[in-house]
Amino acid sequence: MIRSKRSKAADYAIALICVLLIIICLLPMLNVLARSLSSTEAIIRNEVLLWPKGFNFSAYRLVLTDSKYTWSLAWTAILTTICTVVSMVMTILCAYPLTYRQLKGRGFFNTMILFTMYFSAGTIPHYLLYKDLGLLNHPLVLIIPNSLSVFYMIIMRTFFYSIPDSLRESAEIDGAGPIKILTSIYLPLSKPVMATLALFYAVGRWNGFSDALMYMNDRKYHPIQLLLYNILNAVTSIEIQTQEGFASMPGLSDTIQAATVMFATVPILIVYPWLQKYFIAGATLGALKD
Amino acid sequence: MKPTFFLKRRSTINYLRKYWSLYLMLSIPIAYFIVFRYIPMTYIQIAFKRYSIVQSPWEMPWAGNNGFEYFIKAFQNLDFLYALKNTLLLNFLDLLIGFPAPIILALLLNELAFPRFKRFTQSVAYMPHFLSWIIIAGLAKQLLAPTTGLINVALNRLGLGPIPFLNDPTHWVFTYVFLGIWRNVGWNTIIYLAALTNINPELYEASAIDGANRWQNIWYITLPGLRPTIFTLLILSLGNILSSEFDRPFALSNPLVNSVSNVISIFVYRYGIRGLQFSLTTAVGLFQSVVCVIFLVAANALAKKFGERGIW
Numbered sequence: 308m309i310r311s312k313r314s315k316a317a318d319y320a321i322a323l324i325c326v327l328l329i330i331i332c333l334l335p336m337l338n339v340l341a342r343s344l345s346s347t348e349a350i351i352r353n354e355v356l357l358w359p360k361g362f363n364f365s366a367y368r369l370v371l372t373d374s375k376y377t378w379s380l381a382w383t384a385i386l387t388t389i390c391t392v393v394s395m396v397m398t399i400l401c402a403y404p405l406t407y408r409q410l411k412g413r414g415f416f417n418t419m420i421l422f423t424m425y426f427s428a429g430t431i432p433h434y435l436l437y438k439d440l441g442l443l444n445h446p447l448v449l450i451i452p453n454s455l456s457v458f459y460m461i462i463m464r465t466f467f468y469s470i471p472d473s474l475r476e477s478a479e480i481d482g483a484g485p486i487k488i489l490t491s492i493y494l495p496l497s498k499p500v501m502a503t504l505a506l507f508y509a510v511g512r513w514n515g516f517s518d519a520l521m522y523m524n525d526r527k528y529h530p531i532q533l534l535l536y537n538i539l540n541a542v543t544s545i546e547i548q549t550q551e552g553f554a555s556m557p558g559l560s561d562t563i564q565a566a567t568v569m570f571a572t573v574p575i576l577i578v579y580p581w582l583q584k585y586f587i588a589g590a591t592l593g594a595l596k597d
Numbered sequence: 598m599k600p601t602f603f604l605k606r607r608s609t610i611n612y613l614r615k616y617w618s619l620y621l622m623l624s625i626p627i628a629y630f631i632v633f634r635y636i637p638m639t640y641i642q643i644a645f646k647r648y649s650i651v652q653s654p655w656e657m658p659w660a661g662n663n664g665f666e667y668f669i670k671a672f673q674n675l676d677f678l679y680a681l682k683n684t685l686l687l688n689f690l691d692l693l694i695g696f697p698a699p700i701i702l703a704l705l706l707n708e709l710a711f712p713r714f715k716r717f718t719q720s721v722a723y724m725p726h727f728l729s730w731i732i733i734a735g736l737a738k739q740l741l742a743p744t745t746g747l748i749n750v751a752l753n754r755l756g757l758g759p760i761p762f763l764n765d766p767t768h769w770v771f772t773y774v775f776l777g778i779w780r781n782v783g784w785n786t787i788i789y790l791a792a793l794t795n796i797n798p799e800l801y802e803a804s805a806i807d808g809a810n811r812w813q814n815i816w817y818i819t820l821p822g823l824r825p826t827i828f829t830l831l832i833l834s835l836g837n838i839l840s841s842e843f844d845r846p847f848a849l850s851n852p853l854v855n856s857v858s859n860v861i862s863i864f865v866y867r868y869g870i871r872g873l874q875f876s877l878t879t880a881v882g883l884f885q886s887v888v889c890v891i892f893l894v895a896a897n898a899l900a901k902k903f904g905e906r907g908i909w
Binding site: 317318321322324325328329331332333334335336338339342350351353356397400401403404405407410411416419420423425426427428429430431432433434435436451452454455460484485486510513514515516517520521532533535536539540561564565567568571572575576579580583 | 612615616618619620622623625626627629630633634635636637638640641643654702705706708709710711714715717718720721722723724725727728729730731732734735736737738739740744745747750751779783811843844847848851862865866869870875878879881882883885886889890893
């Protein structure tokens, strides 16, 4: 490709701006990581910038020996796994039949589903419905009500559309029914987009807390983010101790807060590089119009 | 008539025999939408009725003023008026500052001459999108703390006074907007970068022959290529001007900045779920949903008038 006249200096200037952006993206995490590994005295003396001072793991040890915190981590992991599976099943069940252009009533179902994307009843009607259904304070309220995202369903369907109809038709001639076609053609071909959507659902559940805040009073079932919120908004270590049961000494609150933030972040940072190549494809598919 | 009737019936039977499993599959998500999206809509009538805990929404008595009692009450409620103002202010600033940011970043990345470094920059820039607002609030609290935070420590060493990023209403508004950009700017470039790959490379070759410089390329080729995407996203953003996120203001707010951080979603949470004023908050939610739909339809119509595709 012929390129226009470009000055080398401008190329390096742009690269420099990008380096600055990378620093801005990573700086907060490096700083908090450093604080979580530092001694409390060093933090109080404002010595910790990007490298831990007085290196120690005591904050992590304290967090990991706290049964409330470890239970919350485990519960959120269980919850995330269940939610991701349920959501993926729902998404496929919804997207796959709608790819059949000859399906009678398809237009009606499509409109019915899309309408919910633009108009929602609001928080309180949902709250009252869960109350009437007996879902309030039941663990299922964190799983079922938001198990299907219309937006992700559309991404899935767009991907299914890209699979040629001729594949399906030849399978139909061989006598395969819709379920057989789904499991032997559509699902194997959709692995990348399924990985993407599973990641989106999993991250959404891992990061979500507002449903638990509103519909779940039982602290046992609070996901990690809500526990984190309570820890972060406790002003002093004594308050952390009384609110969340951390046995702690004065001045430790900063490192504990830093360590808890790192704990909730690390799972995401671990899966992120692995799934990166998938989600970009998924995110652009969503941009397509039906 | 008879033969065609039988033929039709036979084809219906054949059709069902072939595709019944599709309906079986679809019945689960459709039931989900009916129960969790459409039945809540029947509860909207609570906005026009006096809530009573022992009656179903259909049996509750109508509210005063032809049922609009709670809408009038909402607009007489100072907390709600503040929430309305804050919602509009924060969304407007998000639109003004946050909307162009990913476009600029996408143009920048597009001009970046080193492909491997570009990929690395993208990977790093997408990452904050995967952090929850609670975590971001935690990071911000540690980083921006008035005396111990990294930023203020650095400012102190430079001889500048500490800035109350999170503890003063005016500063908080800009911190809120900046953190929104920090989290989403990289992620939002994905759509623009995808649109950029659809621009015909011959256009750049032709412009090179004409001796166009970098700015002319951006202005006459790249930006026009992004125009449909920009318009679509602008419509969606305008449609969301009165919508309010919950996680972000809730996680970032603190008692010192309640005057600017209380948005409609938080008002509904405080007055409805914690305060049990269900009729009032349902009315507020309905007002918000209806305004959102009106804005979306209007923005879409406007875009079509300007010759853009619109979102439907």
